[in-house]
Amino acid sequence: MVFVVPTSKRIIEELQKLTITHNGVMIELKKVRLLLDKLIDLHNGNMLIDPDMEDFLSLPQHQQKTIRALKNLPAITGTAQDVARITHRARAVESMNLNRLVERGFVGKFRVGRIAFFTVKKKEKNIDGKP
Numbered sequence: 106m107v108f109v110v111p112t113s114k115r116i117i118e119e120l121q122k123l124t125i126t127h128n129g130v131m132i133e134l135k136k137v138r139l140l141l142d143k144l145i146d147l148h149n150g151n152m153l154i155d156p157d158m159e160d161f162l163s164l165p166q167h168q169q170k171t172i173r174a175l176k177n178l179p180a181i182t183g184t185a186q187d188v189a190r191i192t193h194r195a196r197a198v199e200s201m202n203l204n205r206l207v208e209r210g211f212v213g214k215f216r217v218g219r220i221a222f223f224t225v226k227k228k229e230k231n232i233d234g235k236p
Contacts (some may be wrong), residue, residue, distance in 0.1 A: 116139070119178075164206075168206055171202040174199075181224055182222040184223070185200035185223070188203065200221075211228060
């Protein structure tokens with residue numbers, strides 16, 4: 106099976122034809138166009154994926170949603186109940202997801218009494234710039 110990648114010029118021409126539609130749709134098409142440009146750059150070797158992003162994308166979608174919710178909390182840390190309010194899932198489900206993310210090193214955990222608090226870990230880089 107041969108995978109043919111259309112040229113970026115052709116993709117841009119097709120997207121410009123589509124942007125002549127309604128305003129709401131035009132905004133979404135601009136987002137798609139940016140993503141396609143990034144994909145083309147990635148395919149041509151002009152851009153590398155950040156290793157942290159690659160690790161994040163390797164997670165299952167339900168765990169990605171948990172991390173995004175934890176990052177969007179107003180405080181630096183949060184409990185499983187705080188994350189559950191954002192994701193609209195049960196606290197027990199979020200607790201399980203957060204504990205799995207702790208095991209994989211994406212999330213840090215500490216306790217104050219009986220309450221467990223979670224925070225997103227930032228990967229530290231060495232002097233060489235490598236994680």
